[in-house]
Amino acid sequence: MAESFFSRLRRTEIGTHHHMAGPYLNAYSSKMAWREDHRRASNGEQYLMVTSAAPAHLASRIWKGYWQCSA
Numbered sequence: 001m002a003e004s005f006f007s008r009l010r011r012t013e014i015g016t017h018h019h020m021a022g023p024y025l026n027a028y029s030s031k032m033a034w035r036e037d038h039r040r041a042s043n044g045e046q047y048l049m050v051t052s053a054a055p056a057h058l059a060s061r062i063w064k065g066y067w068q069c070s071a
Contacts, residue, residue: 005036027062 009032013020020028038046 005032008032008036024062 009029012028012032017028038049041049
């Protein structure tokens with residue numbers, strides 16, 4: 001199972017993200033683990049899970065400013 005997860009993580013890097021920087025690797029792997037855990041839920045159910053959880057969380061200190069390339 002671990003080999004399968006790492007294979008999918010590597011394919012995600014190649015196909016979707018194109019590069020996973022070291023400081024953000026934990027966030028990418030957490031996202032992939034969430035997707036793996038909820039893979040049997042429909043897209044609508046996944047959407048509802050994410051949109052209902054998002055207002056309860058503060059802005060991420062790690063990702064805040066990432067788009068502007070500020071550290």
